[in-house]
Amino acid sequence: MMKLAIVGATLIDGNGGAPVARATLVIEDSRFAAVGPSDKVQVPRDARVVDANGKWITPGFMNGNVHLLDGWSLMMGAGGIEYLARYEGRFVDVIEEAAQIALRDGTTTVFDTFNAIEPVLAARDRINAGKAEGARIFAAGNIVGMGGPFSADFHYAARKTISPTFANRLDAMFEAGVGHQLTVLPHQEVRARIRDYLKRGVDLLKIAVSDHGMMTFGPNRGYQSFSPRVLDVMFDEARAAGVPILTHTLNIESLNTAVEMSADVLIHATLTGQQRIDHDLVDAIVRKECWCEIQTVHAAYQQQLEGNHNPMAFYGGYTHALNERLLIEANAPILMGTDAGCPSHDVLADLPANEREDRPWTLGGDHFHWTQSIVEKGMTPLAAITAATINVARAYGKTKDLGSIERGKLADLVVLNADPIADIRNLRSINAVYKDGIEVERGRLPRVPLVTACGYGKTPQ
DSSP: OOEEEEEEEEEOOSSSSOOEEEEEEEEETTEEEEEEETTTSOOOTTSEEEEOTTOEEEEOEEEEEEOTTTHHHHHHOTTHHHHHHHHTTOHHHHHHHHHHHHHHTTEEEEEEOSSOHHHHHHHHHHHHTTSSOSSEEEEOOSEETOOOTTSTTSOGGGGGTSOHHHHHHHHHHHHTTOSGGGGGSOHHHHHHHHHHHHTTTOSOEEEESBOOTHHHHOTTOOOBOSOHHHHHHHHHHHHHHTOOEEEEOOSHHHHHHHHHTTOSEEETTTOSTTOOOOHHHHHHHHHHTOEEEEOOOOHHHHHHHHHTTOTTHHHHSTHHHHHHHHHHHTTOOEEEOOOBBOOOHHHHHTSOHHHHTTOTTBTTTHHHHHHHHHHHTTOOHHHHHHHTTHHHHHHTTOTTTSSSOOTTSBOOEEEESSOTTTOGGGGGOEEEEEETTEEOOGGGOSSSOSTTTTOTTOOOO
16 A cells, blocks of 8 residues: 655645645545644654645646647637647547646646547546546536537638538537537437437536537627527436536526526636626526636736737626626635647747737646636635635535545645745646646656647747
């Protein structure tokens, strides 16, 4: 039995309480065996001892919304054609690379909410079996009711210049039988499709309550994808399968529908077509404890987007930022999600230089950006760490094993060189990362660079 004791650090356990000075953590095999002040925790004689005096410890971070095949390339169009063509046949490798980048910088668990189902489940299973390194993956596969990357929900314009055979093959891979075709089916057939889809082993069910047609039709329109009767069928099947229900919404009415139906996680809850969330809806979110995944942008980066006339300024600022503050002030249940992925070096090289650094949608540093931004919006540093750890576990029903540093839970933790309560940006001062009680060889990740082979943001020679 492997025994490890980490002694002397200031412990932030993730549950929101005051930090514990001079704490001791005892790990046996993959779990915490004892946690507390050093004068109350006995170190086993046969344990290997790590001296962490002068350090700070947090739980491993949990990201409630990522796309390990880069979602921005696939969903937003830029670089999507070459990304999918270049790595087709190696999607499992790219997903593992992305999971390793997340792990390297302290995110030990990710929830992938849109991906090709077979590659993401294969990567999940390889990591769980110890055949590959990486952050622990929970996956939804497709967003139910949405088409693939070359559909009207994403980058339909690409079909003008690419082979229909390629476009159809990739769309079918992502849609997995629960694509936009479901929006015209009777509720009985939708039930059968959802039941079959859940049997494929997804960990989450993400439903398009509203469409994603902004990429084809523009941001000034939005549609409800399904009738209440069809949504009831989907919710029934997910509840019966014991799977968390996530909703995709991009306007106030679809968000209201998701809250009325008591969805578990409201993905990008504050993105409402620049419409203000009213107080009645906020009260309902709090009362029903619908977890709000917020994708936030800190002030300095938002200024860069606006200065560069980047349309993504619309995504992170203005009324959307006011909605974030409104939810924080109401003490709504909030969890970290970044929408980040493993972007192509070509896509990053095309950006203005000041948009590459600290980009909120690039895996690795995305949780640093998120925590800094959410503190700027009014959350305390301690609450931000809670939102990025135990709150994610609560939202997805994983608190038995994950989200905080407590006896019996999996030993995921980050050792820091500086105090993140004094300055949330100190989360960047990583000394070590542990997953399942084993220190991560951060300098060796990713093991097989593919997407990152030329370096993030560097133009290949």
